[in-house]
Amino acid sequence: MESANQGLLADAMTDVPVDNAARGAAPEGLTLAEEEELRAELAKVEEEIGTLRQVLAAKERHCGELKRKLGLTPLDGLKQNLSKSWHDVQVSNAYVKTSEKLGEWNDKVTQSDLYLSASSTLEDWNEKLTQSEAYKKTQETLSQAGQKTSAALSNVGSVISRKLGDMRNSATFKSFEDRVGTIKSRVVGSRENSTDGLHSPSGAGDKPPQDNAPF
Secondary structure (H helix, E strand, C coil): CCCHHHHHHHHHHCCCCHHHHHHHHHHCCCHHHHHHCCCCCCCHHHHHHHHHHHHHHHHCCCCCHHHHHHHCHHHHHHHHHHHHHHHHHHHCCHHHHHHHHHHEEEEHCCCCCHHHHHHHHHHHHHHHCCCCCHHHHHHHHHHHHHHHHHHHHHHHHHHHHHHHHHHHHHHHHHHHHHHHHHHHHHHHHHHHHHHHHHHHHHHHHHHCCCCCCCC
16 A cells, blocks of 8 residues: 555656756756756656556555465465575575585685694594593593492492391381281271171071060
8 A cells, every 4th residue: 555655656746847947957967958858768767666566556465365365374475485585595696606615615624734634633632642541540440430339339229128128027027017917807807797797687586576465
């Protein structure tokens, strides 16, 4: 809508007549005829721009209606535009040339004497470090510490298992188990006796008959 308004405004401005007296003198190096010709061409170009803006605004409205009918959200349009922009960048001449230049620089750097010398020096330092007495002693110390830690943990587990076995075999633990078993037996026995009392029919046979004879 704003683009359409700008086009209409441009059209309205081009239709306003301009007085030759109000224009002032022609620019330096131009005759009045050349100035008139340039101004006519400018008016024509501005008119074409206004027309193109109106056409573009109509196309944008139509595009928005089509997207709405297809259920496309602005986020989908943004993703599509970003993907297209990135593709355009990748296939552009500047990107291709930059990639080629970076590849050439990488080859030159990795094949340069300075790079090869630095790599060789680092390899020598690494070899000297791994073969040094300090490095070997450090490795041995760490290995011994790991072994001692594993042995200590194993000993702790063995001690705990042995203590638990001794506790189960102690007289106090056995006495406690016997008490728990006795209590359990009593509870189970009392439940069985109460159940037998509820279902026993002995009370009906032993009850003496009532004497209903009249005096």
